[in-house]
Amino acid sequence: MSTLFALTLILLSIYAILTKAEFSEQSLELQSAHRADKVSHLHFYFHDVVSGKDPTAIVVAGKRNAFGMTTIIDDPLTEGPEPESRAVGRAQGVYTQSTKEGAALHMAMTFVFKEGKYNGSSISILGNNQYLEAVRELPVVGGTGAFRFARGYALAKTKKFVVRTGDAVVEYNVFVMHH
Numbered sequence: 001m002s003t004l005f006a007l008t009l010i011l012l013s014i015y016a017i018l019t020k021a022e023f024s025e026q027s028l029e030l031q032s033a034h035r036a037d038k039v040s041h042l043h044f045y046f047h048d049v050v051s052g053k054d055p056t057a058i059v060v061a062g063k064r065n066a067f068g069m070t071t072i073i074d075d076p077l078t079e080g081p082e083p084e085s086r087a088v089g090r091a092q093g094v095y096t097q098s099t100k101e102g103a104a105l106h107m108a109m110t111f112v113f114k115e116g117k118y119n120g121s122s123i124s125i126l127g128n129n130q131y132l133e134a135v136r137e138l139p140v141v142g143g144t145g146a147f148r149f150a151r152g153y154a155l156a157k158t159k160k161f162v163v164r165t166g167d168a169v170v171e172y173n174v175f176v177m178h179h
């Protein structure tokens with residue numbers, strides 16, 4: 001009887017140790033996963049083409065340049081400011097005129113990279129873009145692939161704006177902390 005009791009105690013202790021080890025291992029993994037260990041600086045140009053036969057930005061709701069105007073984008077990202085410059089990815093998502101006075105867009109978009117070591121990785125941006133300011137800061141809220149656990153910020157600067165068509169080229173400098 002007492003042998004059985006002792007055996008049960010030993011088995012229970014082994015079980016407890018094993019279970020505990022498993023839990024502590026998991027939390028260690030999480031701790032190391034949360035440690036961002038690199039800062040990358042990305043530089044590229046964003047082409048918002050609203051005019052012509054093949055626009056990459058289309059208004060899906062609201063009146064142009066009025067509160068509520070909502071645009072869906074699949075804008076090319078290139079290495080240099082010219083549209084025929086080497087393509088590095090696409091900016092996919094949505095922006096909405098989100099102020100009743102002045103000029104501000106609520107932007108929710110993902111930079112999907114298609115070139116070099118970042119091919120297949122992405123960075124998500126969410127924030128307020130007061131697009132008449134010379135330089136706007138937008139938060140990086142996450143990422144995938146090479147940019148897992150990403151956080152950081154993007155600086156957007158309008159390089160070219162064609163009043164007649166509404167087409168714009170915006171220079172982006174993204175500073176991102178990631179694995």
Ligand SMILES: *[C@@H]1O[C@H](CO)[C@@H](O)[C@H](O)[C@H]1NC(C)=O
Nearest residue numbers: 113114115116117118119120
């Ligand atoms: C990017 O990755 C995709 C999928 O793996 C591949 O098909 C494509 O050729 C790659 N592009 C470049 C430019 O390396």
